[in-house]
């Protein structure tokens with residue numbers, strides 16, 4: 001992963017927004033408020049809409065110097081020149097994605113509640129490991145649950161640790177204290193009454209010493 005990308009902060013993930021203009025406006029608000037990374041994720045969207053939206057997000061992210069990471073689809077990330085991709089257990093091989101995207105790409109792997117998966121992902125070329133859900137998630141209510149202890153012991157892997165799932169500004173601090181480098185959030189940011197204020201609240205969780 002390119003060393004110029006920051007490794008701590010809020011990793012905002014887009015909601016399932018069908019209207020591209022509205023998606024851009026919602027994302028711009030959180031980038032302006034200081035989100036560190038952005039993931040484009042739109043599960044119900046068609047392939048064409050996902051390509052359109054990913055392409056539209058790319059110049060916006062560039063203008064804020066924020067890396068754009070494409071969920072599920074490393075080929076789309078490669079096609080639009082995104083900073084990287086995020087892959088879960090059903091989204092293809094990490095090693096193949098690394099080979100195709102090259103050494104500079106941010107390549108994330110979902111590791112759920114599983115330290116073994118995280119070791120394998122790093123061995124295969126993942127640049128970060130994501131654990132969770134840590135709390136009940138409004139976006140993914142049946143997500144497996146992970147523990148703070150897993151987050152702590154994953155320090156040995158030597159890559160950034162991402163925490164996801166039901167994270168709010170009120171429950172985020174213990175995750176950061178346990179070693180989370182990035183807080184990955186959908187509803188807590190995009191469904192907040194004031195997404196810019198919510199973004200700032202997440203960022204403030206990193207201000208306390210670990």
Ligand SMILES: Cc1ncc(COP(=O)(O)OP(=O)(O)O)c(N)n1
Nearest residue numbers: 071086087088089110130162164184
């Ligand atoms: C940062 C981050 N962590 C985990 C996920 C979940 O990926 P996955 O298990 O493939 O589930 P979907 O997001 O594809 O529904 C993620 N997207 N981002």
Ligand SMILES: Cc1ncsc1CCOP(=O)(O)O
Nearest residue numbers: 137139140165166185186187
């Ligand atoms: C994609 C994903 N994987 C585990 S929980 C989750 C959803 C995160 O969304 P929210 O921040 O709204 O809980």
Ligand SMILES: [Mg+2]
Nearest residue numbers: 072087088091
């Ligand atoms: Mg996936």
